[in-house]
Amino acid sequence: MKGLQTEALTIRFGGLTAVDGVDFSLTPGEIVGIIGPNGAGKTTLINLLAGIYAPTSGRVVFDGEDITAVPAHRRAALGIGRTFQLIHPLEDLTLVENVMTGFLFAGRRSLRAAREAAAALCRDLGLGGLNRSTGELNILETKKMEIAKALAVEPSVLFLDEVMAGLNSTETLDVIRMVREIAAHRNLGIGVVEHVMGVIKELTERVVVLDGGRLIAAGPYSEVSQDPRVVSAYLGGSV
Amino acid sequence: MTGFKRLQVALSVAAGIAVVALFLWRPTAVVYGLQRAGLYASIALPMALVLGIVHIVNLAHGEMMMVAAYLSYAAARALGIDPLLALVPTTIVMFIVGIVLYRLTISRTVDGPELNQLILTFGIAMVLGQAVNMIATSQPRKISLDYVSASATVGDVSFGVYDFVFVALAAASLAGLYLFLKKTRLGQAATAVGQNPRGARIVGIDVQRTYTIVFAISAALLGIVGTFFMTKFSIFPTVGGSYTMRSFSLVAMAGIGNLPMIVVSSVILGVSEAAIQAVPHGGGWSPLVFFGLIILAIMIRSFRGGRA
Amino acid sequence: MRSRTLLAVALVLVAGMAFANGAQEGAAEPIRMGGVWPLGDITGEQGSKSAQLAVDELNANGGILGRPVELVVIDSEFSPDKGAAAIERLATIENVDFFIGGMSSGVHLGQIPALKRYRKITMWTGAASHLAEEAIGPDQDWYFHLHPWDYNQGASYVEGWTAIAERYPDIAIDRWFLAYEEGAFGSASFEATQQLFSDMEISGESFQSAAAGGGDYTAVLERAKEYDPDVFIWAGYDADALPIMEQARAIDFAPPLFVGAPPGWPASFGESGLAEGVTLYGMWAPSLNSVSDVSAHYYQSYVSTYDEEPATYFAPLGYTAVMILAQAVEAAGSMDQDAIIAELQNIEYDSALGETISFAPSRVISNQGIRQQKILQWQGGEQQVLWPFEFATSEPEYPFPSWDR
């Protein structure tokens, strides 16, 4: 079975259960929204899927194989890409070198091939000035670089953790268009974490809702947004 | 976090059991171990303070103590007074030395790479050591003091009791620092700066001023420790170096920013060293115990607590 | 921009090397001695100053062979590679005729390969380790070693103590306890003592010297007290001296003979009341002034020139090294190396250390000078010589006074 599935995925930090028995799946070609109030466990879930954290219990299955014990760097090589909520450019590397790392390590390409592939990918995403340091990039360019880095592992599933945060409306539209294109051309499964509900509505076919680490609802955005549990979770979070 | 707490408790209990066992076998080893622990802790606490709040590994730590010791020695010599009477002026001078050192040098490296502070303090250590060497020569100095040989006899065992001043000093330092950090505005500000300098700056704390004062307090504490040190030990220009490394090791063993654990770590190390020295011909291996325990403690913590 | 900076750096370096080479011009006239000591340490500082004192004296009396004498001193920084570099520089840039100096064995081991390349006459004042002797090897007639080897020292203690016990029947020397610092210095002393005093009862225990970051001797002292020796010896450094006494007092340990064997003593040790009756090993003390005119002469000129007392025997050794060479060159009548070596091998030099120095083969090398340490005792704040009896300045104080004195 293609794509990524989890079974009763759970992680505890001390007394806190950050992700609690979550069953989640993402198949190539679909875009899924992952939403929930602050602290719901969205980023933790991505970190579990990407192998940054090892779960306390539960399983992660990728393309039919159990990868629960597979470390992060091998998951990247298998084809799980992700961006970071707090942007972490590799500041001692240039723009193109940042993008190269995925091709180099996850893709096991040679230096020259990786550089060419990274340059091509940047061009596709409309990024120029490849030898600039990351400090010279504006916010839109930085976000695009983050997406390019995630794409450089040549993923079959990709997680975008609040890539729209901090962008103005024109820039947001630009990125939405980009994500659509990526999904269409590369046949990826994309998981989108976003706070701006407009983006979720615009981009996704279905959403999952997390609250307190549990998956409380799943389905098309239009349905889920009416779900009383979801509404109370969001209200409860803000009160 | 709780794993870490549990580890702390376990370590403390283990230390306690070991101490009792040793006491039954060789009571004086416990006495000397605790005295040694007092010395270690009282020198390491000021370093822990600076490392925890200003985030600087001060490689000139031991040399600052050495300078303080020479100050008290010079005062005692020149005025013919007991060196302990020089405690107050030395402490004040060291406080000022701390301010000057921080303002003149360390504060200017805050923007550079972090490691620069390490090398800067290495340079300062060299300057202090060499300057003292030029002024006072490498010949060790020690004032002969009757009370240093004060002893107590229990049954037929005589042992030195003067070194308990280091135990008292460590306890007083810990208590004083605890009160300072928890109960005073300045101390609370310092704690905040230590945890999150950027955040502290946003809420209006003058970070540089806080760093200066914390560094100066550490220097002043070294003034006190240095004075007591010179009553008990010979002083010479390189006497501080090994205490820099020892303090650094203790701070790493305790966990950065954890002052009470410094005392526990000191007791573990001091008593273990005394224990191995109580074994005939064990003396040569006692540094192995010291460094071995430090590696062990750090490794155990890394397995229990994961990576910080 | 970048290459220009690099070019500038290169130019500075080239200029520096050229400058270094230029210094050798016009060096033909004076007789040049090259000295290497750890100048940051009191031993090297005073040793080099004493050598300079000797050079100044020679020049005031018309130099050697009518030629002025020059002393070039380079710091060994207590490091083998710096010490070796100093030898190279003295040999090739400064073009010295003789090498003198020396303190630590570790530094000397690093210098030996360079010394053996140049084979200039070398008058060494330090390095007691037998390993250094092995590194020099046999048949090196240019190499003269003033300082006793570690085994010479050990043997002289056996001889000295036996002689003392014979002359003073009260003094018992059957049971020994050696507290030795765990470094090369202390361990070598312990091993040598064990071998040499093999027919006596010997126990020992190591401690970490204050010089190496230690300073707590209670464990060793307690063991010594339990052992209850006739003779207690500690072999450590000057930094250990007073704290050992204080800690011995704290546990009420007062053996009949309390012996210290550090290479030097701390400033103002004699002022302490605890010093009284402490026996020690050494090669020189100001009290020798009363039995040796050379010593008295050396002492007075040192004090009047530098306004301080020589605090270590490495100071008179530095003076001695220069003076022995001067006497040999005068006797040879030329700077011919073979002639000078021949003179040195037959020399009898009355030294500031009391003894008349002559050279003879030791275990490995051809030219070993002094073979004895002296046995001295702190009395009334001064070091008095007990043995060899020919230099004795006082009678032994025995037994060591109890602590409730």
Add this chain to the structure above:
Amino acid sequence: MSSIEQRPRRRAPWVFAALAALLAFLPLVAGPYPQTIARSVLTYMMLAISWDMLIRSGQLSFGIAGFFGLGGYAAAIGATYLGVPPVLTLVFAAVVVGVVALLIGAVVLRLRGMYFAIVTLALAEIFRIVMHNWSSLTGGPNGMLLPRSAFDGNSVATYLMMLVLAAVVIGVSEWFRHSRIHFALTAIRDNETVAASAGVNIYAYLLTAFAITSGIQGAVGASYAQLFGFVTPESSFNVNYTLIPLAMTLLGGMYGTWGPVVGAVLLGVVGEYLKLFIPYGHLLVYGVIIVLVILFMPRGIVGLVRGHLERSRRTTTASEKGGAA
């Protein structure tokens, strides 16, 4: 724009290589004393480069002296008991120390920052204590003499030996700089999570870097033992072999081959000249120089030069772009 920044970069290596070659061969004609100094500079230079190679991953080692001393002992033991020929002891020591580092690294490379630093320092002490106490093998506190030294101590030959070793170390460092290792280590230093997410096997790369740099330190220790013909616990594990290379690297500039090279040449040569002018107290001046350079050149000398280059480049690009940002 990219052509503007490419051109000086292309030319610089040639200028640099020519200068380096000139400097490297200068001591050959200058006589034994400059050769001795140069050997010592090369020794510290290699230690500095190897330390820098590991810090490129963000891992701060205080254990240089430990592996250096261990290498010296490996050479001495190999030569004495196994009859390894002098020059081959360098390779022997590199392998022995590299394997030891591999085993140790497998356990301690889960540590980071201060904790890793202190454990490497403690390990160096443990090596020293073991060599000190294992008298039957190592001669204990007295140390041991090597049966035969490389090229019988011939000054030119040993200098060339050091030069070749240094060329190898510089070569390895440049290989680190220009291969995928560079990207792996830089990514790990900047952010491990990001690095792992890009497929970097952090543990494997750290272990490789730790073993290789420790192996280099071991080989340098062996060369030192060969140059001076002996090892002792106190001199072979001297903490200066940790601190001085560190200071040299920071003065020259971190994260590259040429920073440590420049720093080592400068501090090595300055240190030697200072003591000719100020025999008593030159170390004080040395300390003052370290303090001043750190205060006024926080990114090291190479960093300072780079900064100048970058600023001039930035002003050109900014004027070309006309303030597009």
